[in-house]
Structure formats: structure tokens, C-alpha cells
Amino acid sequence: MSIREDVTRMKSVAAELASSSIELRNKALKMVAENLRKNADKIFKANEIDIANANANGVQESVLKRLKFDNHKLEDVIDGINQLIGLEDPVGKVTLNRELDEGLVLKRVTCPIGIIGVIFEARPDALVQIASLCIKSGNCAILKGGKETAESNRCLFGVIREAIVEAGLPEICLIQAEAHSEIDELLKCDGLVDLLIPRGSNAFVQYIMNNTKIPVMGHADGICHIFIDKDADLAKAIPIVVDAKTQYSAACNAVETVLVHSEIAAKALPVLVRALNEAKVVVNADAYTTNVYNAYKEDSDVEVHVIEDDAYNVEYLRYELGIKIVENVDEAIAHINKFGSHHTDSIITENQATADKFQNMVDSAGVYHNASTRFADGFRYGFGAEVGISTSKIHARGPVGLEGLVTYKYKLTGNGQIVTDYASGIKTFKHKDLD
């Protein structure tokens, strides 16, 4: 059975799922949680095969941690499902209720997007989270996980599907794709699939974006900035920079460039570079910033590596970052809007007016004040889970939870109204908002 045939069958049940009750969808989630716990041993065994294969292939320790699905991870995803059950139904919310004229009422009502394709990295917990978000929001989903967790994914997917079928949802509302070739099949399903959410490397996401007519939500780059303003409290700034770089350096919301206000550079640079060096972070800087640093560093301070003036568009994803002196907040904003990826950027300042300006004018999904960029995350925002982080400005922006998985429709109810009567002037619109 090809992906296209599967998705065509899926399309025939999408309306049924979209109009299912929240009681049924929550019941399905509850049964998914129960079935996961019931099949824990089977799941752990499948995961052990993946881990053994990964070890045989010499996979890095940091990657292994992500592949692992143990009891701790199981309890985490079950907690996540229970949180989702507790969240209110994102479907059926009336966001506009307007009497256009007597007996002619317009309502805008949220509804599922329909069919969503999610392609995600090798992380078994991601499969459970994404499937749960789609069930809760009434969306059909095609799930394609990384090949390094093929055994775990197959097992988890079977357990989830068994539960939702038992709960009474259509079997075909969730599909798992396993072969890499199926991704290209999926990309050609425009007109059937409503949205693609790719997660993974910059190159992979770019490939998806460039090879489909289906709308794509997500992010390629994550070039996040921290601007240390002249009115910054360095006791806040330094720990925030170190956290944003080292707490999880491979994440898209890790900081890649630190901008420093010229008036504070002489004081801040030596402290900043020393702290980063102690945290084992390699520091790069353009020639001007390097010169200033060298002029003010203490004897014991470390060297920075000189980079070109325009080399601030790098997503390091490791213990390395760029620092740069900027004239003032305006240059910081201009730099971020030019070199950034509209993901998450933070200002460190005690000056509220400067913070306001930064947060209003930086064109990013997350604009922070005195906080680490690493907070950009669906769990930390309290969304229960996220399907991804969007740097697009269309539809959903930032961490995408349930609200990003619904759209709306306009329901108009009349008793025989025709437009001719309004065009001719026999009747006129009242446009009275109700409630």
C-alpha cells in the first residue's frame, strides 16, 4: 500500500475524526497511556535492539541518550498524555459570533487542520508526543521517525494504534511511514495532506521546504542572539549566556551570537569570555571586537578567534559562539533582524524602555528580557507538548502546541437569505456582535 493510497483512505475519515467528541478523543488518549504501560516490557525490548544497533554503529553518547526509551521516559510521556487530557478542547471554540442581520448569524469556530505529516528525529518519546497532540486536536497524522529508532517506533506505534482503535477512533487516522523513500511520496501528496511539520537538521528541513507544494511549518535555522545592553546587570547576563549556550548546545534555541553594547564592552568582554572559557565554549569575534577585548583583557584571560565581519550567520550547535560589539540597541536590533533566523532573541538590561524597544522591534517568534533563550519550548510554555517550533510568521509562530494544530471555519446560519436583497438595498447588514 503506497503512502498516497493510505492518505486517500485517511482523507475519507478525516471529517469523522474532526467532528468526534472531546470525550472520545480523551478516552482514546487515556487508553493510549494505559496500553503503553501495559506493553512497557515489549517497548523496552524493542528499544534495546535500537540501542544495540546504535552501539554497533558507533553512535555518539549524546545521540544514544535521545534514542533511549526507558521507564523514566515512559513515565514522562504518560505524564504528558495526562496533561493533554486535562487541557481544554482546542476544537469547537467560537471565536466570533455575529448577527449579520436578523436571522443571519455568522460564527467562526475552530476545527482540526485535517491531515498532518510529521517527520521527526530519532526520539521514541517524540512519536508518542506527536501522536497524542494529533489525537487531542482531532487531526489525522502520518508519522515518520528517524531510522535509528525503527524498532522502538514500530512497537510504540502498534501500541498506540491498538489503543485508539479499541477506543473507537478510525484505524486509519494514524499512519506510520517507515521507509525513507516514503518521505518523497509524502511530499507529492499536495491536495491530500494539509500541513507538513519537518524536524531535524537545517539541510533536511530545507529539502522538505524546497520539494513540496504542501504548506510547511517549522524552522531550518535557529540562530538565536543575546544582547547585553549598556544597562545590563552582568550578574544576570553572564549566567544567562552560559546557560543559553551550554545547557543543551545542540538545541535550536541555544544562543549562537552574543552582542555587547559598546559602552559596556571594556567591562563586559573580559568577564564574558572568561566565563565562556571556563564552560569550555570556543569564542569567535570580528577584528574590532577582538581588538577591544585584547585591549581590556587581563593577563590571565584567554584568546578569542578572529572571524570575518559577516560570519555571524552561523548556527554552531556546539560549544562555540560568536561575540560582537554593537554601537547601541538599534544596531543590535538591526543585526538580529538581518543575521537572525527569527527564532528567539533576548536582551539583558535593567532599562525597561530599552527592553520594550527591543521586544517590539526584533522580528522573532520569541523576544525575551533577562531570560535564557532556552526557555523557547512547548513544555516550558505550558502547552503540554509541542510538535515543533515555527520561525514562519504565517499560521503558528514559536513552539507549536494544540492551538497551532487547529484552523477555523465560518458557519453561517440563515433562513433563506439571498445577497440580491442586500445589493439592491431592500435589506441592510446590522453586524451586531453577540454574547
Add this chain to the structure above:
Amino acid sequence: MSIREDVTRMKSVAAELASSSIELRNKALKMVAENLRKNADKIFKANEIDIANANANGVQESVLKRLKFDNHKLEDVIDGINQLIGLEDPVGKVTLNRELDEGLVLKRVTCPIGIIGVIFEARPDALVQIASLCIKSGNCAILKGGKETAESNRCLFGVIREAIVEAGLPEICLIQAEAHSEIDELLKCDGLVDLLIPRGSNAFVQYIMNNTKIPVMGHADGICHIFIDKDADLAKAIPIVVDAKTQYSAACNAVETVLVHSEIAAKALPVLVRALNEAKVVVNADAYTTNVYNAYKEDSDVEVHVIEDDAYNVEYLRYELGIKIVENVDEAIAHINKFGSHHTDSIITENQATADKFQNMVDSAGVYHNASTRFADGFRYGFGAEVGISTSKIHARGPVGLEGLVTYKYKLTGNGQIVTDYASGIKTFKHKDLD
């Protein structure tokens, strides 16, 4: 100056416009309305040149009506601007206000999308409406109108730009593109332009969608349906069908296919076909529907034209439509979801449960009950104006007014919080919604 250079300059003022006050944006709108009235004679003269050229080229009467910009149209657009001034600011609305932890507050705040390119048909009033919507919503815009109104557009654009500059908005926040070749330049401005809104023929919109990496909002097809249920009141159904087809047959929200419940076909078809014939509408039907019609028509009734079973994917845009008997509401829903374009579809029934099912399960931007599909329009919905109608399910759906021209950003304000403290368990999230 190329479009790319213009848009690059525009990008440098986008943040300024995005953070401008609603007072300034409303003042600019007020001055636009005043300047339009002050320059009425100049505008009418420019429009007369377009009309003379159109006459010389033998343009159809119906098109001429759209090209015309007279005192009546001027008052209409000034009314529209005044309505827009009265609407609340779509920018700066707080849609989420949550304390993640003590002293760490997350707000989701609406903001302009940024830079929008709108390519629209030859209608001078459209230029004014689109420019006004963009000013009100704080978006920069590149406007490209149809070549048949080149003189009117140039004049109107000059008058609008003069007013916004005098009001204090950046001159470059609105650009007019005049040459057709500039459309292809615009399509290549991904990374600079945030959204394209093409309006016009199906083929033109398809061309835009297939030739750019910029997100596109709008619709290609408008294949709208009316389903006459077995419980329909024909005294409502017939006038609604005639209105939906003939009130303005070239519109995207005109009906193209009428589905008739099998149990009511014998009674409904003769009345329906006769009414359409009297309104000069050509009626097409598949073989089965034709046979049923022929078996029940009266002697005086007219012929229908037989079409293939799968020829219901036609957007006629003229006095012509297809009719088809369906078994029941389920087949009607399945037909619409398969052959429709997710634009606007209506059910005629006195049965509330059937109407609910139809409105829940038809996957379209507008799902109507006992009303003409022609109501799908920003003015009729009370949005003041529209930049277009979207059949996409991503971002905005249906008629797009101010709310479709904004996105949001997450503003997080802390006092030095780092993620390490939450990952290690020293601190835990509270996730307490404020207000």
C-alpha cells in the same frame, strides 16, 4: 530601482511601522481619506484615460464596470477607510498572559506580519482598500494592480503615499509595482517578503503558488456547492440557488454545483431547472440525474445538458452550473470534500441535525445553512474590507480582513532566569494564567 532593492529598504522600516502607535496609523488613514477627496478630479481624469483605453481595446461591459472609478466608488472607499479607522487595533492584543514561574512572565502579543505583496485585478477601489488594510495593521506592502487601470492606480497610489508621508509614516512602507516583469522579481524575494496575496484568475494564482518560496494566501478555484436536502424548504432553496449563481456569476463564491437529495429529486428537479432556465442559466447534469429529470419534468420544461460523471470539478464563472442527485447528506459531504475547493458550501434543510452534520463535516472555509454562498465576503462579514479569500487551512481561512494580516510573538520577561535551574529540579514551573 529594482523590487529587491525597494523591498530591502522597506525591510529596514518594517520594525518602525510595526511598533507605531494606533493613533499614528489612524491619523494616516484619515489623511488618506482627505487627500483622496481633495484630489478627486485628478483621480477621475486618470481613470477616464484607462476607460478610454479599455473602450479602444473593446473591453467587455462587465469588465468596464470594474475599471470605472467615479464619485460613487470614491465615496465607497472613503466610507471603507472610515470604517477601518473605527475598528480596534489588531496589533498589540495580548492573547496569552502566563506566569511560568515567579518573576517569569510569558505574553503572546499580536504583531504585523511584516512585508506583504498583494497582486490584484484591475479595480482601482481594490488598491485603496488593500493599502488601507495594510496601514491599519502596520504592514509594509508592495501593491501590483491590473494593467488596465495603470493610470488610475498610479494616481491613487501617489495620493495615498503623499498622505501617509505627511502623517509621518515612512515613505517606503508602501511600494507600487507597475511592470508585469516586477511580479517575477517579487516572487524571488523570499526571506524579505513574508506573505504574498495573489488575486485573479485560477491560472494566475496557480502560477504564483508554483513559482515562489514565499508563503501564498488566497484561492485558485472557487467551486462552491449548494446541497438541497430531503428536508429542504424549496421556497428557500430555489431563490438561494438562483441568487448564488446569478447575483454575480464571475465571483469565486458563486455556486457551480447543486446537489439534490435523491428522495426529493422528482419534486425538486423540475422546479429548480425551470427557475434556472428562466434566469438564463445553462444546466448540466450526469446521465442518471438527466434521466430522473426527464422522467419527472413537465411538458413545458427545458432540456439539461448531459455531462460525464466526473465533470463536476468545473468553475464556470458564468450563467452555467451542474446539478447532481446524491443518495443522502453523507454522499453530499463526500462529493463536496472531493470535488470542491474548500471555499464555501451551503445546505438547504429544515432539519437541524442534518445541518449540523453538514457544517461539521464539510471541509470548507464557509459552511452555510439556508443562505446563499455569495455571503462569503469581508464586507458582508463586517470586516470593513478584505485583502482576499483564503481556501488554505493554514493561517487565515475565508475572507481575510485585519485579523489575517497579523501574527504574534512571544514576549518573555524575567529577572535572570536560566533553564539549568529547571532542568536540575531546583526550580519548577508554575504555569499560572494571569488576568
